Amino acid sequence: MRIGILTGGGDCPGLNAAIRAVVKRGSSEHGCSIVGFRNGWEGVIAGDAIPLTRDDVSGILVHGGTMLGTARCHPHKVDGGMEAVKDTFDNEKLDGFICIGGDGTLKAAGKVSQKLGVPVIGIPKTIDNDVVGTDAAIGFDTAVSIATEAIDRLHSTAESHNRVMVVEVMGRHSGWIAVTAGVAGGADIILAPEDPFDIDKIAKKIRHRHRYKDFSIVAVAEGAVPKEGSRWNAEDTLDAKGNPIAGSIGSAVTRAIEEATGFPTRLTVLGYVQRGGVPTAADRLLGTRMGIAAIDGIVSGETGKYTALQGEHVVLEPFETMMGKTKWVPEELFAAANGL
Template sequence: MGRHCGWIAVTAGIAGGADIILAPESPFDIERIAKKIKHRHRYKNFSIVAVAEGAVPVEGSSWDANDTLDAKGNPIAGQVGAQVTRAIERLTGFEARLTTLGYVQRGGVPTAADRLLATRFGIAAIDAAVEGNFGTFTALRGEKVEMLPFSDMAGKTKYVPDELLQAAWGL
């Protein structure tokens, strides 16, 4: 959900009109973020910052990343968002509010595209079971629904590509 890769933060941030998006794949500089927010504040009196739970600061920054990690070094859900909120207030002098999505992101009303894709995946999964094609999952490749072996994805992390991270930062 954002601990190791920023798909949710990046895609939701772009779709929701976020001005700054912080993902684990691209360490952030809180001073640069504050500068961008101050610049935006000259013509817009708000900024939306989407933060993945695994977002990390650049090495050598004034930020203490240990405050956001558990004993095993994994991000503590919600900690980096709270810390970013406090840092933005401190560095900009602007009020900042934190909204932790949690269950809210899972409870939205599905769109027509969501329902159509779920139906297509369901039909493909039923067909695979009837055919005895077990150990597979549904995947959308281009316009086509395919059944792929679990080994294609099990134990692997699919990181957000650089061009999408750059697009998110350039918003």
């Protein structure tokens, strides 16, 4: 068999582990030829392909990012994109695609599978951890580890200067990083998109805390939103399409806390550092396991699905399970965060 592989959407640690697993397992166990496409679905549309051998993937396990490059491109949204994907599939004499990506890239993979009848298996990767059907996605553990370390480091500065430290982390639509890193790092207040906030209540909580502690840590997801009707102007934190502007919500919350409490308040925006660098052991392992499951699945003909970690096992879920849906932070985890 001849299998194409691509990575789409934002980069994250652990992608190379999945690519490596597909190539090594595919060539050694199944006798497959693996073809890599540069820059996600853009590369498939353009026919920008390179052969991948065991030698090509040697040593990439510990590297962040993706050796294939990536781009935010969905072929069903590009004029002639779907036709170009089919042409590349035929011209390269492929037997299937393995697509590694977040919710948008996997939705595109689902459409390629459904509309073109092309065998496709997806592998979920996103530091936001918002793909429905899988307990974790590649890149999430590393991002949480980085965010937790940042919160740990800010504790000493906050305490030394008697300040409120606001940390903005990624998470446009769901607050997995903010909540998990916030709990792990001992943040005093956690703001996430699933739980709209009231700035007056936040200020009251900080003032109460400062009766016995002279510092506070606030973890904020970039997509956090105020409660409807609360004293807040959210328009300054959104772009023309209504999407959160990185750094804007953190900056607005920082100003509002300082104005409401009178306490010196400082902002740290982690930004892209959450997506870069060496993957954790957990992400290397998850990428490897999902890569193996993907190539095994495509060889056995179990396609139109994506790999999913469910409990202790990696299984294959139909694309329909995740398409058009978002995995929200559960109320139980919010309750745990708010109860500390």
